[in-house]
Amino acid sequence: MRKTTSTEATKKLGQTLAPYLHEGDVVVLSGDLGAGKTQFVQGVAAGLGITDDVVSPTFNIVIEYSSGSVPLYHFDLYRLEDASELEDVGYYDLVEGDGVAFLEWGEKFPEELPYGYLDVSITVSDDGSRVVRVHSVGDRARQLLCVWSNDSRSHLVKTSSKLN
Incomplete structure (x- = not known):
């Protein structure tokens, strides 16, 4: 979990993940419109x-x-209505391809997510800051989260309580 207080801080958090990404990694980004999902990807x-x-x-x-x-x-899967549309946009080829895939609104189609992925949820607090919660699904994502959270630049903290 991490609290960011500016657009730049959200981008920098994304930037700290980059060195650990490998071909085939998938990150699912969830959060309301304007929460900072694209800013995270920019980083x-x-x-x-x-x-x-x-x-x-x-x-x-x-x-x-x-x-x-x-x-x-x-x-950005927000505008897709049905999982059958994923084939039309090349989803399966790209998610299983030679790069890293970032899926905004990927939670719309949970049955179509790959076996392993990093789940990044961004919520906006009352004070305008962002709370970024991360968890892993699958072995590779667990390894990715472990090395990323151990990077002192990420400032990810383990907690069972809410950050406010």
Whole structure:
């Protein structure tokens, strides 16, 4: 868990994850509109050496960024109504492909998520700060969360209580 108090802090948190990402890693991002999901991905992209402007893929459904150390596939599944539409946007090929996949609104289709993924939930507190909660599903995601949380730059803390 981590509390960020600015857009830059949310981006920096994403940037601290980047060095640990490998081909095939999947991160599911959940949170209300405007919570900071795309800002988090912008930080990851910067950490991967991606120089393109990273924007929300709301209208494109998926945007590929290939100028970094590993391709980044940024999905926004908000506008999809049915899991059958995932095939049309290349979801399965890209999630199981040669890069890292970030799935905004991936929780809409839980039965279509891969075996392992990192789940990042971002909520907005009353004071405007963001609370970022992370948990892992599967062995690789557990390893990823372990090394990321042990990185002093991430400032992730284990807690069973809410951060306010």
